Each structure stands twice: as structure tokens, then as C-alpha cells.
Amino acid sequence: MQTRSKSGIFKPKVSYTTQVDYNLTEPTSYTTASKHPQWCTVMNEEFQALQKQGTWTLVPQPPSKNIVGYKWVYKLKYNSDGTIARHKARLVAKGFHQQYGVDFDETFSPIVKPPTVRLILSIAVSLNWSLRQLDVKKCILAWDTQIRAPRAWFESFTSQLLRLGFIASTADSSLFIYKHEKIIAYLLLYVDDIVLTNNTPSYLDHLITQLPIVFDLKDLGLLHYFLGLQVTRSSTRLNLNQAKYAHNLLKKHNMLDSKPAKSPSCPNTRLSLHEGDPLPDPHGYRSLVGALHYLTFTRPDISFSVYQVCQYMSTPTAIHLAVAKRILRCIKGTLHHGIAFTPSPIQLSAYTDANWAGDPDDRRSTSGYLVYLGSNPITWSAKKQPTISRSSTKSEYRVLAIASAELCWIHTLLKDLGIYLSHTPILWCDNVSTLVIASNPVFHARTKHIEVDFHFVRDRVLRKDLIVKFVSTIDQLVDIFTKSTHSSLSRSSTQSHGLCPCD
Structure with missing residues (x-):
């Protein structure tokens, strides 16, 4: 058989190459x-x-x-x-x-907690302090055989701040406080990102000129973009949202053209471990849910829905993926929503609620709480309780104890900042039996099933460290943290109480 190759005839191959602009793209080599x-x-x-x-x-x-x-x-x-x-x-x-124990030991570098960030922003707005942002250009220090670079960087930067007169907070090791005569300054450190605020602009300018002497820092001016958070400030409020982060998330999962949903989850629905067909490749689901979890930094309204899909990371199904995509559709319609901080009195209050035996697989209850500093939301949670509660009172009392511990931590943080509350923190609960147990110093046999370690709530009530009060179900703000609610109720619970205002 006569072929082209045998006859010495070769057809040139036509190849098509894509021209990549590496001014706009990250190179890989x-x-x-x-x-x-x-x-x-x-x-x-x-x-x-x-x-x-x-x-x-x-x-x-x-x-x-x-x-x-x-x-x-x-x-x-x-x-x-x-x-x-x-x-x-x-x-x-x-x-x-490297091999742990041979080439290195400790690698963990402390980072500031999200509630601390929101607390400092709320205080800065209430006191009308300016917020400045710094970026560390190079945070790799001389190699230490015992400590890897991130840990070494944190310890070195901390030592320099201590020399400048700062002290580390006992409640959050990445929050640093400076007090001298009438000058007060707070510094937040998240790896190589820094936020500064204080009551004396001249000292802030002086500090920004002192830090670059030791570290290669860049002054980014007023706080505007920090850890993926977009910050806009006016004379009356400070808005915090993650619109750019959310847009990139929608783009990554091909949901930019999806139809917006009115709420992050269907009302009165419960997910189960055994519903739906298992996903052949769960990696995409895990990546999506992990990204959604970070979005709750400024979106408390999706906390319960994200908590639900987080429970099925090991063996997700098609139904779980559909629920996660519904959250994306809700975000699509509320892309620029976030939280707003307004000037308000510095006093603590918290709302608690529990959905008793709400999980259909193991019948554990769901805890939900929301903590305010004045009118500004500081921290919130939607989480399954670690053990099964035999009564609704026990599940409500458990979340009351969890919220009490969170209030105690924030109270300690405020003391470190030199801020002392003029009013006792208030815990709002809609369960009458729980209020009786928390306020009554007499121990009854019928309350023996409640763990002893949760009775510190009652001890703190007796010591006047906090007050527990009743709130009606109609005025309960944390229903959206314990159950799927109707879209109209969800909007009322978020917009009316300032949790998720529009841009």
C-alpha cells in the first residue's frame, strides 16, 4: 500500500496556541x-x-x-x-x-478571631475613631531550626510591639493594646495584615512611621479592604460586606446567571444523611461549603443553612449539593448585603434559642445565639449540640450556658481594652422553664439530668454578672439560627434588626 509517508509527503501540522497575558494572570513557574x-x-x-x-x-x-x-x-x-x-x-x-519533630516543631501562627474584628470595628464607630490599614511586605524572618517562618514572624512582631509599649490581650493574643496617659490605641494582627485604630490621630501617624523602621510595611490608608471584607464608612455608619468574595464564588461555580432565591433554604425542611444519591466526586462540594462558611463572617442570615450543609462533608449527596446551590442563589439576589455598625451605647446583650431534637438522624438539638454590643451584632452561632437532650428545657439551658460563656469572653476582652460596662449584660430567652432554673438557687431533683458544669449560668446570675430575661417568640431574633424559616420572616429578622442591611 502506497502511503504519503512512504512517498515522502508530509502534511504540516497546524497547532493553535492561546496567548496568555501574564500581566493579568498568575504564572505557575x-x-x-x-x-x-x-x-x-x-x-x-x-x-x-x-x-x-x-x-x-x-x-x-x-x-x-x-x-x-x-x-x-x-x-x-x-x-x-x-x-x-x-x-x-x-x-x-x-x-x-520536612519531617515533624526532626526538621521543625511548632508551626501554628495565632490569628485574630472574627468576633474580635467586629468588636473593634463597632467600638471605633461608636467612639468615632479612625481606622487605618497596614500591609507587611515581607514577613519571613531569619530561619530558626525550632520554629518555622509564620510562628517566628508572629513572635518577632509581638516582641517589637511590646517594646513600643503595647500589651497583648489575654482574651485574644492577636489583639494588642496601647495605653499611655490619655492615648489609647488598638492593633489587630492577621498574619501580615494590620488594622489600627486610636483616639489620637497624631499618635497613629507617629506609630505608622515607627513600625517600618523594623519591618517592611506599607501604609494602605483608611481601612477599605481587609481579609476579603469590603469596608465603607460614612458619618453615621460603617458597612461591612463580602460582595467581591461572593461574586468570585458564584463565578467559580457557574452560578452568575442563576435565578435568585428569596431565602437560603426551604422553610421547615430537614436534611438527612441518607437522602439522595452520593456524589461521585465530593471535592467540589467540600470546596463550595468551605467557601460559604467564610461568607458567614458578614452574613449571619445564611449561618443556619451553611451549618446544615457542613454536616455532610464526608458523604455528600445530590440533595445536599442542591441545598448548597440554593444558598448561592440566595447570595446572588443579595450580593451586596452585609452588616452595618452604627454609633450606640457600649452594653452587652444576647439572644438564645434551641431547636429541640431537630436533627432527623440522631435527634440532637441545634443551638443558636446572637450577641450584640449596643445595636451592633458582634458574634453569632448555629451549631448542633454535642449530646442528645431529653427535654426542650435541657437543650434551651445548654445554649443559654454557651451564650453565657461567650458573653464572659467578650466581657474579658472589653476589660482588656479598658472599657467597663455600666449595665449588666442581659441574656434573652423564650423558654420559661430555663429562666426558672437559671434564677432559682434551690436545686431540684428534676434538674439532675442537666450537667453540673452548665450551672455556672445560675452562679453568675446570683453574682449579678448577668441578667436572664424572657423574650416572646414573636420578638425572638435567633429563629434564623436554629431552623429554616419563611422568606418573609427571614427578611424581617435580618433587615428589621440590622443583621443584613442593603448596601
Whole structure:
């Protein structure tokens, strides 16, 4: 058989290549990045900074020692409107080549808690303090054989703040407080992102000029975009939302053109472990649910729905995925919703509720609470209780104890900040039996089934550390944290009480 190849005839292959603009795309290798001036510039800045900080020392290879490799990692940083803010390059060690206990010990770097962030923002608004933002350009320090870079960075930065007169909060190790005469300043640290607020603008300017002497910092001006949170401030309020984060999440899961839903979940529905066909690849479900969980930072209205889908991460089904996508459809219609902080008296209050035996699989109850500082929501939770409650009173009393512990922690945090409450914190509950147990100092045999450690609620009531009061079911604000509610009730519970105002 005569063929073209035997006759020496070859048809040229036509190939099609896509031209990628690496000014707008993150390169995946050094070979690609080295061909573009923008990435070469930031790589050179990174290398010079590492040499300046004495990150390494060249020595002969020790015998029988593990050599840790390195690679370049590239990242584009965006503004809140989606435009590119800057290019970043990091020279990172291949930590997966290390062995715990041989090459390293502690790796954990403390980060500020979300309730602490919301608390500081609320206080700054109530006291009319300015909020400034700093970014650490290089946070890799000299290598320590006992501590890896993130931990070393946190300890080094903490030591410098202590020299400047700051003290670390006992309630949150990533919150630092400065007090001298009439000057008060608070500093929040989340890895290499810093938020500053104080009552004396001149001292704030002085501090911002002092910190770069030790660390390579960049002053980003007034707080506007922090940890994916978009911050807008007016003379009367501070709005906090995650519109850009939510938009990217919708785009990632191809939901930008989906029909908006009126509520994050169907009313009076309960998910079960055994409903629906198992997903062939649960990775996408886990990624979606994990991303939704971070969105609850400014969206308390979706907390219960996200808590529900979080329970099925190990073996998700098609029904669970449909519920998770309904949450995305709800977000699509409320993209710019978030929370708003307004000036208000600094006093604590909390609402608690429980959905007794609400889980159809194990009959555990769901706890829900919401804590306010003045009129501003600070922390909230929707979570399944760890054990089964034999009565609704027990489930209600359990969540009352959980909320009491959260109030105690916030009270300690306020004391660290030098803020003392003029009124006793109030716990609002809609269960009469629970109120009787919390207020009555006489122990009855019928309450023996309630664990002893939860009786600290009653002790604190007797010590006047908190007050427990009754709230009617109509005025209960935390129904949206314990059960699926109708769309009209959900909107009333969020918008009327300032949980999820429009942009």
C-alpha cells in the first residue's frame, strides 16, 4: 500500500496556541515569570528583602541532614472593585519535604478571631475613631531550626510591639493594646495584615512611621479592604460586606446567571444523611461549603443553612449539593448585603434559642445565639449540640450556658481594652422553664439530668454578672439560627434588626 509517508509527503501540522497575558494572570513557574518585567521586578524585591533580613546563611551541607528545597509562588492582589492592586512574588520553602519533630516543631501562627474584628470595628464607630490599614511586605524572618517562618514572624512582631509599649490581650493574643496617659490605641494582627485604630490621630501617624523602621510595611490608608471584607464608612455608619468574595464564588461555580432565591433554604425542611444519591466526586462540594462558611463572617442570615450543609462533608449527596446551590442563589439576589455598625451605647446583650431534637438522624438539638454590643451584632452561632437532650428545657439551658460563656469572653476582652460596662449584660430567652432554673438557687431533683458544669449560668446570675430575661417568640431574633424559616420572616429578622442591611 502506497502511503504519503512512504512517498515522502508530509502534511504540516497546524497547532493553535492561546496567548496568555501574564500581566493579568498568575504564572505557575519561574520560567514563565522570568520573561515578564513585572514579575521580575517583584522577584528581585523579594530576594533583596530576604537578604537584608538575613533569612539564610550559606554553609557547607551538614552530613545526614535533610535539604529543604524552595520555589517561587506568584500572586495577584486585587482592589475591592476587582482591579489589580499589585503583583506579589514569594520565595517559599517546600515544607512538605520536612519531617515533624526532626526538621521543625511548632508551626501554628495565632490569628485574630472574627468576633474580635467586629468588636473593634463597632467600638471605633461608636467612639468615632479612625481606622487605618497596614500591609507587611515581607514577613519571613531569619530561619530558626525550632520554629518555622509564620510562628517566628508572629513572635518577632509581638516582641517589637511590646517594646513600643503595647500589651497583648489575654482574651485574644492577636489583639494588642496601647495605653499611655490619655492615648489609647488598638492593633489587630492577621498574619501580615494590620488594622489600627486610636483616639489620637497624631499618635497613629507617629506609630505608622515607627513600625517600618523594623519591618517592611506599607501604609494602605483608611481601612477599605481587609481579609476579603469590603469596608465603607460614612458619618453615621460603617458597612461591612463580602460582595467581591461572593461574586468570585458564584463565578467559580457557574452560578452568575442563576435565578435568585428569596431565602437560603426551604422553610421547615430537614436534611438527612441518607437522602439522595452520593456524589461521585465530593471535592467540589467540600470546596463550595468551605467557601460559604467564610461568607458567614458578614452574613449571619445564611449561618443556619451553611451549618446544615457542613454536616455532610464526608458523604455528600445530590440533595445536599442542591441545598448548597440554593444558598448561592440566595447570595446572588443579595450580593451586596452585609452588616452595618452604627454609633450606640457600649452594653452587652444576647439572644438564645434551641431547636429541640431537630436533627432527623440522631435527634440532637441545634443551638443558636446572637450577641450584640449596643445595636451592633458582634458574634453569632448555629451549631448542633454535642449530646442528645431529653427535654426542650435541657437543650434551651445548654445554649443559654454557651451564650453565657461567650458573653464572659467578650466581657474579658472589653476589660482588656479598658472599657467597663455600666449595665449588666442581659441574656434573652423564650423558654420559661430555663429562666426558672437559671434564677432559682434551690436545686431540684428534676434538674439532675442537666450537667453540673452548665450551672455556672445560675452562679453568675446570683453574682449579678448577668441578667436572664424572657423574650416572646414573636420578638425572638435567633429563629434564623436554629431552623429554616419563611422568606418573609427571614427578611424581617435580618433587615428589621440590622443583621443584613442593603448596601
